[in-house]
Amino acid sequence: CRGLLWQKNNKNFNYKYNELSWLTVHSLWFYSRKEPKGSWPIHIFEIIQETIFAFFKIFIYRPSWIIIQNHRYFLLAALMIIIYRPLYGSRIVWDLRELPNGFMKGYVAKYIFSKIIFNCNSSIVANVERYKYMVSIYGKRAMSSTMVVPNYESISFIDKPYANLNYKLKKFLKGRRYIYLQNPIGKDRLLLEVVSAIFQLTDMVLVVTGNVPN
Numbered sequence: 001c002r003g004l005l006w007q008k009n010n011k012n013f014n015y016k017y018n019e020l021s022w023l024t025v026h027s028l029w030f031y032s033r034k035e036p037k038g039s040w041p042i043h044i045f046e047i048i049q050e051t052i053f054a055f056f057k058i059f060i061y062r063p064s065w066i067i068i069q070n071h072r073y074f075l076l077a078a079l080m081i082i083i084y085r086p087l088y089g090s091r092i093v094w095d096l097r098e099l100p101n102g103f104m105k106g107y108v109a110k111y112i113f114s115k116i117i118f119n120c121n122s123s124i125v126a127n128v129e130r131y132k133y134m135v136s137i138y139g140k141r142a143m144s145s146t147m148v149v150p151n152y153e154s155i156s157f158i159d160k161p162y163a164n165l166n167y168k169l170k171k172f173l174k175g176r177r178y179i180y181l182q183n184p185i186g187k188d189r190l191l192l193e194v195v196s197a198i199f200q201l202t203d204m205v206l207v208v209t210g211n212v213p214n
Helices: 040-061 071-088 107-119 128-138 155-159 167-173 193-200
Strands: 002-006 013-018 021-026 065-070 091-095 122-125 147-149 179-182 204-209
Touching: 002 040, 002 128, 002 193, 021 204, 040 071, 065 071, 107 128, 128 147, 167 204, 179 193, 193 204
Parallel strands: 002 021, 065 091, 091 122, 122 147, 179 204
Antiparallel strands: 013 021
């Protein structure tokens, strides 16, 4: 088992789990640790480098199973389906635990995405609600081989007791109920809609973690 990974610090790193399983963190030639205004060209350069690098690494190691994580690697998934799988008969699994932003609006974008996901051997989403939402966009046929795999570390995660709240948070809440919103990095996370709803539910407050856009 091999894992290829890229991180924002852009440093090379190797971690060996055992004799048959290891992870390699790779660096890029052109990258940005922060996102300057109008950063989409930098993202494109990063994605192109990651796709080319992964494509050649896969051909070198010739795995029988390929798990591609994130819709960011849609082009890699397409290349594996069109070029690699016919040659080596491997199985392609696309792990889509995040919603595929950029492919959820517009006929062309939705058509391309639905074709890729349909032609994977399988795809993974994080929960039933997300699966139903994606079916409403791409159709049942495109999502016919999609499996729901929750983001639990293990089944025991479900049975764990609630952790104690942070002291500062507890002091802020003063016993009030709250809604938790994680990482509202873009408009698609519906931050404004959530805040608007909470203004109408006067007995509740909002707790946000992550980067909040201006």
